[in-house]
Amino acid sequence: MPTTTPAPPRWPGWTLLLAVILVLVGLPWITSGYAGRIIINTCRNLVLALSFDIVGGYTGYINLGHAAFFGIGAYAFGICVRAGMPVLLAGGAAILLTALFAALISYPFFRLRGPYFALATFGLLKLCEELALTLSGLTGGSGGLSVVWPENLTLSYFLNLSLAVCTFLTVWLVTRSRFGLGLVSIREDEPVARAFGVSVVWYKCAALVVSALPAAALGPVYLSDRLYINPGEMFGLETALMPITMAILGGSGLLIGPVVGVAFLSLVQEVLWTQLGVLRLASLGLVLALVGLFMPGGLVRLPPVYTRLCRWGLVQEG
Amino acid sequence: MTALVQLLISGVLLGGIYALAAFGLALIFGVCNILNLAHGEFLMLGALVCFLLGQSLGIDPFVSILVLLPLFFVLGMLFERGLIRSVVEKTGHEQLTASVLVTLGLSLCIEDVARVLWGTEEKGFYYSLPPIILGQGTIVISSVRLLALGCIVGITLVVHQFLVRTYLGKALRAVTQNRRGALLVGINTAHIGLLTCGIGTMLAAVAGVFYMLLYSVNPSIGLPLTLRYLCIIVLGGLGSLFGALLGGIILGLTEVFTGYLLNPHWQETVAFLMLVVFLLVRPQGLFGRVQI
Numbered sequence: 228m229p230t231t232t233p234a235p236p237r238w239p240g241w242t243l244l245l246a247v248i249l250v251l252v253g254l255p256w257i258t259s260g261y262a263g264r265i266i267i268n269t270c271r272n273l274v275l276a277l278s279f280d281i282v283g284g285y286t287g288y289i290n291l292g293h294a295a296f297f298g299i300g301a302y303a304f305g306i307c308v309r310a311g312m313p314v315l316l317a318g319g320a321a322i323l324l325t326a327l328f329a330a331l332i333s334y335p336f337f338r339l340r341g342p343y344f345a346l347a348t349f350g351l352l353k354l355c356e357e358l359a360l361t362l363s364g365l366t367g368g369s370g371g372l373s374v375v376w377p378e379n380l381t382l383s384y385f386l387n388l389s390l391a392v393c394t395f396l397t398v399w400l401v402t403r404s405r406f407g408l409g410l411v412s413i414r415e416d417e418p419v420a421r422a423f424g425v426s427v428v429w430y431k432c433a434a435l436v437v438s439a440l441p442a443a444a445l446g447p448v449y450l451s452d453r454l455y456i457n458p459g460e461m462f463g464l465e466t467a468l469m470p471i472t473m474a475i476l477g478g479s480g481l482l483i484g485p486v487v488g489v490a491f492l493s494l495v496q497e498v499l500w501t502q503l504g505v506l507r508l509a510s511l512g513l514v515l516a517l518v519g520l521f522m523p524g525g526l527v528r529l530p531p532v533y534t535r536l537c538r539w540g541l542v543q544e545g
Numbered sequence: 546m547t548a549l550v551q552l553l554i555s556g557v558l559l560g561g562i563y564a565l566a567a568f569g570l571a572l573i574f575g576v577c578n579i580l581n582l583a584h585g586e587f588l589m590l591g592a593l594v595c596f597l598l599g600q601s602l603g604i605d606p607f608v609s610i611l612v613l614l615p616l617f618f619v620l621g622m623l624f625e626r627g628l629i630r631s632v633v634e635k636t637g638h639e640q641l642t643a644s645v646l647v648t649l650g651l652s653l654c655i656e657d658v659a660r661v662l663w664g665t666e667e668k669g670f671y672y673s674l675p676p677i678i679l680g681q682g683t684i685v686i687s688s689v690r691l692l693a694l695g696c697i698v699g700i701t702l703v704v705h706q707f708l709v710r711t712y713l714g715k716a717l718r719a720v721t722q723n724r725r726g727a728l729l730v731g732i733n734t735a736h737i738g739l740l741t742c743g744i745g746t747m748l749a750a751v752a753g754v755f756y757m758l759l760y761s762v763n764p765s766i767g768l769p770l771t772l773r774y775l776c777i778i779v780l781g782g783l784g785s786l787f788g789a790l791l792g793g794i795i796l797g798l799t800e801v802f803t804g805y806l807l808n809p810h811w812q813e814t815v816a817f818l819m820l821v822v823f824l825l826v827r828p829q830g831l832f833g834r835v836q837i
Binding site for chain 2: 338511514
């Protein structure tokens with residue numbers, strides 16, 4: 228872990244930032260739906276990657292089942308809507324339910340450490356998929372679950388975008404806070420953190436709940452955009468592992484890391500991956516293995532990138 | 546009564562298969578301090594190779610074990626040399642991240658490549674020997690299952706003897722207890738790492754043969770199996786052969802009885818629920834010394 232000197236937040240130029248914001252806001256009116264779709268997908272991955280990083284990057288527990296919160300949020304929302312609840316209430320209920328679920332599993336799961344935690348959370352994903360398939364009265368089983376209302380690309384574009392911004396701000400607040408410092412201390416050395424008075428158990432549980440919230444909120448947003456979900460898609464390997472790959476490839480434990488990873492892999496995906504008919508999962512696995520072998524620190528911790536990001540003030544300690 | 550006996554036998558057998566592979570996983574974890582998420586894939590590969598040998602050359606599954614043993618021993622050593630060793634050399638959080646990423650990535654690669662090469666359909670073959678009939682036909686015991694159980698017990702005993710009696714086995718256990726200490730007294734930890742991954746992979750592949758005999762195999766069974774091994778390791782405590790065996794048998798019996806009494810669907814989730822319950826009640830495992 229390279230230590231950094233806290234650089235003053237100087238951006239590469241406020242004008243550039245302003246231009247990006249203007250383009251993003253104006254995008255639905257100036258282009259066809261395709262560009263909007265790409266941004267929506269990117270935002271979705273960004274939300275998942277950033278929120279994964281609260282537990283995966285800062286606390287140091289690799290939560291492979293992070294996408295389960297996303298899936299549970301989507302399913303809870305779908306079930307509530309089909310039961311006749313108003314949309315906003317259903318969304319709130321879905322988020323609340325997922326947060327509750329995260330709080331419930333956090334205590335037993337954090338009794339595991341390191342790779343065991345990773346595997347157990349992966350099992351959580353499998354469990355959710357199995358439940359979604361088995362409880363077909365509630366979830367529609369393998370046939371999936373759909374909601375019916377008119378498509379509105381602009382609305383879902385702004386929903387995704389604002390959710391991504393909110394997630395970014397949440398993670399930013401976490402990194403700036405005493406809470407975030409506690410999480411980092413747990414990652415670096417848990418017994419020492421405990422000895423210094425960090426209430427390790429509470430911090431870890433809170434971290435899991437906080438990281439579950441954006442993913443849970445993404446569920447309703449996703450369903451209201453796609454109108455249809457099924458277990459294989461929501462709890463499948465690609466949904467689960469893509470954001471994690473992005474976060475770690477970019478550099479987990481740094482605010483800018485997942486953003487870089489998402490941007491990079493989304494680009495690769497758009498240019499190369501979609502051309503690939505077979506072996507998509509294998510190539511994802513290959514990327515994972517190569518990142519693990521050669522740069523577990525991620526792209527942003529490569530020296531040339533790191534110094535440049537420091538100069539731009541885009542890296543803060545984490 | 547008949548059903549009960551049949552369930553008991555298949556549960557114990559299933560548990561034995563799990564335990565064999567889970568012990569390999571525990572060995573690798575003990576020596577290299579890395580949880581090999583690709584371990585279940587080796588079981589799948591072992592089963593597939595056994596199937597292919599039987600299909601193309603007509604080799605009996607019990608004979609194909611003799612082919613699989615050296616094959617997967619070498620494969621395991623290559624796996625250690627190529628991937629695990631460079632992860633072992635990393636430290637701290639970086640090692641954790643790397644170990645999860647590398648083994649998970651490998652697991653995805655194996656699964657997807659197997660899917661492309663051999664298709665997603667279930668593969669299995671019908672293999673039977675004349676059954677053993679007891680008590681005027683009230684109890685019918687499949688001799689294939691009995692033979693498989695015998696083989697598993699035999700292999701477990703051989704591995705146990707290897708670990709307890711031989712110099713290499715003792716060295717291996719020493720590395721499990723304290724890597725640096727073992728290095729200081731002159732044990733070549735790199736060689737032990739190679740050996741352990743070889744043995745662990747070999748055990749998983751052999752377990753795959755028995756899995757093939759009882760069930761059918763498809764490319765996606767790997768990761769769910771690894772999850773079961775985790776459950777077994779948590780149940781039985783780390784590094785103990787008999788703990789793994791007992792944990793495996795408990796899991797096997799629970800799965801079989803759940804499948805019989807409730808619904809085969811729930812079989813998949815039992816391991817997971819048991820894992821959560823055990824973590825809540827007794828996180829140190831049944832024999833409770835090792836913290837996980």
